[in-house]
Amino acid sequence: MSSTPSPRPDCERDRGSLTIIAILLTLVCLAGGALIVDGGRAMSARRHAAGTAEASARYAVATLSLASPADDTTIRARAVAFAARAGVSADDIDVAVVDAVDGPTVVVTITEHPTTVFLTLGGASTMTIHATGSARFVYST
Amino acid sequence: MDTVAGRPHAIHADAGVITAVEMLYLLLFGLVALLFLGYLGRLHAASIQIQNASQAAARAASLSTDPEGATRAVDETIAASALGARCGGRLSSELDWSPSPTGDWQGGSVTVTISCTVTNDSLAGVWTPGNRTIRASDTQPIDRYQR
Numbered sequence: 001m002s003s004t005p006s007p008r009p010d011c012e013r014d015r016g017s018l019t020i021i022a023i024l025l026t027l028v029c030l031a032g033g034a035l036i037v038d039g040g041r042a043m044s045a046r047r048h049a050a051g052t053a054e055a056s057a058r059y060a061v062a063t064l065s066l067a068s069p070a071d072d073t074t075i076r077a078r079a080v081a082f083a084a085r086a087g088v089s090a091d092d093i094d095v096a097v098v099d100a101v102d103g104p105t106v107v108v109t110i111t112e113h114p115t116t117v118f119l120t121l122g123g124a125s126t127m128t129i130h131a132t133g134s135a136r137f138v139y140s141t
Numbered sequence: 142m143d144t145v146a147g148r149p150h151a152i153h154a155d156a157g158v159i160t161a162v163e164m165l166y167l168l169l170f171g172l173v174a175l176l177f178l179g180y181l182g183r184l185h186a187a188s189i190q191i192q193n194a195s196q197a198a199a200r201a202a203s204l205s206t207d208p209e210g211a212t213r214a215v216d217e218t219i220a221a222s223a224l225g226a227r228c229g230g231r232l233s234s235e236l237d238w239s240p241s242p243t244g245d246w247q248g249g250s251v252t253v254t255i256s257c258t259v260t261n262d263s264l265a266g267v268w269t270p271g272n273r274t275i276r277a278s279d280t281q282p283i284d285r286y287q288r
Binding site (some may be wrong): 018021022025029032033036040041044047048051052055058059061063082085086087113 | 282
């Protein structure tokens with residue numbers, strides 16, 4: 001024989017709903033914080049990597065001249081030396097020299113690993129950011 | 142007189158009242174969280190602004206013909222930026238340069254570091270004690286053929 005459940009008062013039905021709302025609100029706050037802080041750190045690191053890559057490529061090219069054309073190894077060494085002065089380790093820089101008829105183009109790719117603040121909660125303690133910059137040797141009279 | 146007979150009616154009338162009070166606390170928590178997120182956003186915007194200024198200053202310095210000119214160029218670049226208002230007078234810059242392999246200014250590299258102290262008031266939008274110091278630096282190759 002089935003029995004009809006007795007109706008619960010309104011205050012009983014509300015019980016526990018605030019916990020769910022509080023959890024959702026906390027999650028939204030953490031997500032917002034992650035977006036602002038970690039997203040900002042990623043953007044900042046990407047900007048720094050791009051600026052350093054462009055400057056490294058420019059530095060490597062600026063030391064060239066028609067009288068003293070450098071070989072690829074020297075160009076790479078110069079780009080790496082400049083990046084090191086900007087705080088990038090040699091393991092995080094990749095230099096490619098593309099030879100062309102009108103002179104070499106130096107392409108520098110820099111990788112940065114900024115630490116995270118909020119994403120650490122999800123297990124990602126660092127991010128990996130890549131940025132590329134290039135410079136071409138141009139000679140004009 | 143509301144005695145025993147009135148109690149079930151009173152409980153029924155209270156339905157949702159406790160939740161409403163708790164919702165008020167939740168709303169306060171939400172507002173504080175919103176202010177905190179705004180603070181983080183403005184802090185990030187300030188650091189980007191200082192990073193931009195350091196890059197512009199380093200680039201200006203790299204186009205100078207000597208270290209003295211570079212120092213002047215850095216000062217002029219910072220004065221032309223909006224950092225004066227942002228930092229409230231607590232703004233400083235350092236210039237450091239590495240010579241070229243031949244020991245000259247031309248062909249070397251220059252690093253400009255800008256330090257700016259921002260009040261928490263201006264970041265949070267409401268009264269907040271204390272301040273934060275933001276530092277940013279940028280390195281640029283010095284133009285080899287600048288005369």
